[in-house]
Amino acid sequence: MFPEIERVLIDEARIRARVHDMGAQIARDLTADIARSGMSADGQIVLVPILTGSIVFVADLVRQMPLKLRLGVVAVSSYPGQSMQSKGAALRGEIPRDLGGKHVLIVDDILDSGRTLGLIRRLIEEQSPASCRTCVLLTKAVPRAEPVVADYSGFDIPDAFVVGYGLDYDGYYRNLPHIAILKGHAVKGVHP
Ligand code: IMP
Numbered sequence: 001m002f003p004e005i006e007r008v009l010i011d012e013a014r015i016r017a018r019v020h021d022m023g024a025q026i027a028r029d030l031t032a033d034i035a036r037s038g039m040s041a042d043g044q045i046v047l048v049p050i051l052t053g054s055i056v057f058v059a060d061l062v063r064q065m066p067l068k069l070r071l072g073v074v075a076v077s078s079y080p081g082q083s084m085q086s087k088g089a090a091l092r093g094e095i096p097r098d099l100g101g102k103h104v105l106i107v108d109d110i111l112d113s114g115r116t117l118g119l120i121r122r123l124i125e126e127q128s129p130a131s132c133r134t135c136v137l138l139t140k141a142v143p144r145a146e147p148v149v150a151d152y153s154g155f156d157i158p159d160a161f162v163v164g165y166g167l168d169y170d171g172y173y174r175n176l177p178h179i180a181i182l183k184g185h186a187v188k189g190v191h192p
């Protein structure tokens with residue numbers, strides 16, 4: 001489809017199966033939280049997807065979660081322009097303001113340096129949610145700049161630059177249905 005794609009790392013069927021299982025697991029855990037609190041589920045669960053990379057993942061994930069939940073998106077920029085090095089995460093716009101006492105699940109496409117999830121988790125925890133968990137489709141095998149471990153992670157991947165299923169290079173390739181490695185950015189010795 002695109003000559004600049006080196007190879008597919010995770011195909012559509014594997015993603016679908018894993019996202020299905022993740023949605024079921026997360027829904028079970030949140031249901032247990034709500035049951036423990038003794039409150040009704042209404043208004044208790046808020047998913048916070050990080051734009052733009054998480055849009056495809058979160059769209060599939062929420063449809064595997066038969067729960068009453070709300071979405072409150074946040075926008076973070078971490079790879080300005082064509083750069084592939086994380087320059088640090090910066091919040092663009094606002095964080096949802098009504099998260100105190102709620103069960104919050106932060107959703108991102110990939111955990112790389114940890115700066116993006118670290119930043120958003122700090123900002124959300126300032127509001128004293130009842131719980132704050134993190135969920136990513138991919139965890140990259142690199143040393144973290146911030147000590148973040150995702151509570152839910154779909155796949156461990158090697159230290160390669162990947163695109164597709166929401167992840168971009170220079171804004172492109174988000175619409176690929178699989179996770180692929182770009183030509184010229186091949187895997188550096190770690191295996192999935
Ligand atoms: P971190 O802040 O370094 O953990 O990076 C997280 C963000 O960087 C993600 O939300 C992605 O937008 C972006 N990112 C990190 N690695 C990749 C990659 O391999 N391909 C595309 N985007 C990436």
Ligand code: MG
Pocket residue numbers: 050051052053054109
């Ligand atoms: Mg992103």
